[in-house]
Amino acid sequence: MTVLDRIRDRIAQVQRLGLYRQLHHHSACDGVRVKWGDRWLINFSSNDYLGLAREPQLVEAAIAAARQYGTGSGASRLVTGSFDFHQQLECQIATWKRTEAALAFNSGYQANQGVLVGLTKGGDRIFVDALAHASLRDGTVLSRARSHEFRHNDLEHLEHLLNSHPSSGIRLIVTESVFSMDGDVAPLSELLQLAKTYDTVLVVDEAHSVGVFGPAGSGLCAHLGLKGDRLIQVGTCGKALASFGAYVASCEAIAELLRNRARSFIYTTALPPSVIAATRAAIAYLQAHPERLQRLHRNRQHLASRLGRVLDSQICPIVLGEPEIALAASQHLRDRGFWVQAIRPPTVPNGTARLRISLSASHSAEQLDSLCDALQPWLSAQSLPHQMIR
Ligand SMILES: Cc1ncc(COP(=O)(O)O)c(C=O)c1O
CATH class of the missing domain: 3.90.1150.10 (Aspartate Aminotransferase, domain 1)
Known part of the structure; x- marks a missing residue:
């Protein structure tokens, strides 16, 4: 059997399980x-x-930025790839999310890895919801921290694990705000309370709540009025914002550590001008057009009543x-x-x-x-x- 036979064998195995993807x-x-x-x-x-991907304001902003700055940023942020427009986006996000700082990443996948790898080292601990997204799980594996999975949305189980696994280092609680494959929401207020009680930081992946909940679509944490140094909000720009890339909104100390230690921030070419411009235009659009969110929620209620069930999202x-x-x-x-x-x-x-x-x-x-x-x-x-x- 050659190595290629073994590769084909693995494909056949995926097919046999009904898990073949194309x-x-x-x-x-x-x-x-x-x-x-x-x-x-x-x-x-x-x-x-929100159906923003073809919105003329976003499209025109992307075209204008490409005309003005070209198609690429040319280098990573810490080399020569950091431009005024990156900083303007980060300021805009921090103002929108009402956080001290924001840091742009090239995707939600990379932002989640960046947070988990950048904030932890050996001896630290990560407590992660059992249904958290693959990028959060992969980030946990890549970090040197010990990881502990708590049952989905189970506060008692999490508290038990927090009590059983102390650390003199950093401890993170990791969850999603709206779960990507289930559409249910995490008990974020209670999780933040646990983070305060147990001197940990709560990392919330807002991929599916940004643009959907909160003032001007600023997410579920904002909707619930959650804030403070112990909260990290990760958001993606490729979903409701109809652009690409991601951000981490947090206190300045966390952003500073990420700029220094998040490998997926440091070792990659900065987002291109057209993408940054589209994201900036999307956030501005949300601030000016609350009716888009309202239309989405009307659709949610319509589907819920047709199916005879409650839909959180x-x-x-x-x-x-x-x-x-x-x-x-x-x-x-x-x-x-x-x-x-x-x-x-x-x-x-x-x-x-x-x-x-x-x-x-x-x-x-x-x-x-x-x-x-x-x-x-x-x-x-x-x-x-x-x-x-x-
Ligand atoms: C919950 C969640 N987090 C992160 C990501 C990754 O975001 P991105 O597509 O920007 O890499 C996704 C989706 O792909 C997601 O559903």
Whole structure:
């Protein structure tokens, strides 16, 4: 057996488990529709929650920045890649989030790694929610800290772990605000209280709550009035902000340590001018157009009432069980004109493969109704024990 045979063997293994992944190339996109082959499908899998990706203000800002500064930043931030526009974005984010400081990262994946690797070293401890995103888990593995997983949103379990694992170094509690595959929310006020009681710092990944909750879409922490030196808010700019990149909003001491120790900040080329300009325009847009958020929440309520369940957020999981059934559900909807991606392990725990419906402010009530009309009879016909239970 050659090494390539072994590689093919691993592919076959993934296929046997029903976990084979492949890229679907869309040839066009207009608002909430994507073109696949020669068919237009209504997209219920995008994280462009506010439908801003084609907003002229963002597009024009990106074009103007490319004209003025060129297409690339040319180097990492600490070499010669840091420009006024990076600093302006960081000031804008700190003002919007009401934090002392903000630091731009090249993606949410890198921001999460940067925080966990940059703030900890051997002897430190990271307490992470069991359903936290892969980037937070990978950051935990990359850091030299010992990690402890607490049951999803289980404050008692977390407190037990905090009591059982003291450290004279740094301890972090890590969670998401809106969980990416479940759409539920973390008990952030209580977590911040635990962080204060146990002299730890709370890291909240706001990837799916930025642009969706809080004043001018500034996130769930802001919505709940949470602030202070013990809170780190990580946000992505590639989802509701319809741009790219990410930020860490925190106190200045944390930003300073990250500039010095976060490898995913230090060893990478700075974000390009067009991307920074689009993000800045998106934040300005949110501040001027609260009606976008309101439209998204109206859609959330509409879908919730059609499905007869409570939705904490714009993400609606339909948990189905094994990968094959999630793929069949996705195919069923695709045949009827909807793109709803099947989500399978290891993205979600074994036995909880699902459809993940994500809403946009740009969906119409008719589009939501027609999705439900296509989905509900199919679900009833399957007589699944766990369907739609969360
Ligand atoms: C919760 C969460 N954190 C982080 C990320 C990574 O963000 P980015 O796409 O900016 O790398 C994602 C999505 O991909 C996410 O869902």
